[in-house]
Amino acid sequence: MVKKKGMRLSFCKGDMLVIFFVTMLAVLIGVVFLIWTGRDRGNTVVVYREGKKVQELPLYVDGEILIENSYTNKLVVKQGKAAIVESDCPGMDCVHSGWIQGKGRSLVCLPNRVEIRIEGEEESEVDFIVR
């Protein structure tokens, strides 16, 4: 039942290959994700609770809301960025994630099953040519 004879216990060349492979995979996924979401800054902050859209906030109007589910997240939108600044969830990863900006970026609070995502408004680009 025991098959540990062929096991290497010291770092070897194959491990470098593994590091290379995993890093390349990360870069690949990252690049694909960036291309997919584009360089658009977005204009709407959308709140999803358990996968369903529950609220939309304009990205360029400062404001804050409370998102309630199993826990409560306090979402702040300020100067085109969004962050969860307070939360009573365990771990508080969402708060530690800090401020996000740019279309496609998202904040996730897993215990609360909440995702906050920056999106572009549907097909109404003409309204927003501000330079």
Next chain:
Amino acid sequence: MNRTKVNQITLCAILVSMALVLSYIEHFIPLQMLIPLPGVKLGLANIVTLMALFFLGTKSAFTILILRCILGSVFGGGISGLAFSLIGGICAMTVMYIFKNCKGISIYGVSMLGAAAHNIGQILVAIFLMGSVYVIGYLPYLLVVSVFTGLATGSICAGVFRILKTNTQITQN
């Protein structure tokens, strides 16, 4: 025959409790302060999966994995926690099982691949639970982190295995 069976069951039970303790201890390591991403952790319980995979065989390793996930969620993880740890754990175990007899890779490589697979599994669960594909945006970061956490747990495993290698009592099972 009977004796080895008892040995096996006892060893399984010890490994399950070890895994639970390790994942509890993990909460006190403030890795998330360093890398503020959801789902980032050292994956110390992976040490137990690796150990079980090598010393007890696939069947026991699988049993230990399922038991520790269920018990872990009872002690504080909840149902969504169960989904994350179970799918992540199964992904990690499958990949480590495939690569454990691969000649060119040491325990460090196996551990890193396991950590990476764990993260991919967790992201899949997150996509499903959150109903959002955008969660994939976290995966590149998690994969890079998994190289380092995999190296860390791999080095712990290497140390443990070296000590166990001299102890024939356990390897006889």
